[in-house]
Amino acid sequence: MYRRIHEALLQNPPIDDYDVFKEIKFHSFFESQQAIIALCTYLQELRKNIEDLDEKQLQREFFKLLQVSLWGNKCDLSISASEDNSQKVNSLELLDDLKHFILVDDMESIWSLLINIKKRRTPKEVTRIDIVLDNAGFELITDLVLADFLLSSKLVTEIHFHGKCIPWYVSDTTKHDFNWTIKQLQSANNRWMSKCGITWEGSIRKGVMVYHDHIFWTLPHEFCSMAQVATDLYTELQKSNLIIFKGDLNYRKLTGDRKWEFTVPFHQALNKFHPAPLCSLRTLKSDVQVGLKLGQGEQLVTSEPDWMITGKYGVVQFDMSL
């Protein structure tokens, strides 16, 4: 459907590059203003003392911002039929209450990977994280905040973002959305928002934040076929130390959108898709889920029949092995 909409526009210059979802994406960004201010303020405060944080404190902040990015995935305009799906409250204050809804929590393993790389890194070496983006609006801000933290804490030295070439699933991030968001922040009437915008613009100019798009992300293929059908993208991702896949649709494509048993290991469902260590930050909005403990899924089926489709539950699911 999204391809059809795009095709119809392509055939009708001068509106051939018009994004029909632009207005609602903008609306969602402006409606999330207070939550964005809270997050930008928190980040800027954190940056002031980041050099003084010990390993435990750094880990705590990493877990916080990883969870903020996870729950940012609730803000998806395709699931809400484009009704208001912005973030109204400070998401940092919700984390404790939401913790219980994380069904798979591999945050410790992700932390071990990153901190060990940092400890072993020589001064000239690059540590690279790739974030395969999902929704523009509040979710994108949470991803940028996480990226900024990873860079300013020196856990990593480069962040590569991957977005969509065409408007997709209503609110998915395109290059235009990415650049527009950073410009909006820069010119915002709030010093912390604008500081974030200016910093991120600078990071892009210096090449420590890089934006990519590739047609593969809007093709119907499951990710295990990437090495064959998009060899260039697979090769690019192999340069990464960790790939973060945001959102439900990416999860469906990671796991081939099959009716897996809930207890099937994530590694098995990836079906040999291993360009680099990877993780999924996803709130559940469709009926595929792997890597659960024995009985965990069945219990949820009984107690909450729609647990897989409401975005109430989330996973931070990691696969290290190549």
Ligand SMILES: O=P(O)(O)OC[C@@]1(O)O[C@H](CO)[C@@H](O)[C@@H]1O
């Ligand atoms: O990828 P996202 O933004 O988390 O979710 C996308 C989504 O809303 O669109 C698809 C519709 O079938 C579902 O997989 C999912 O619910």
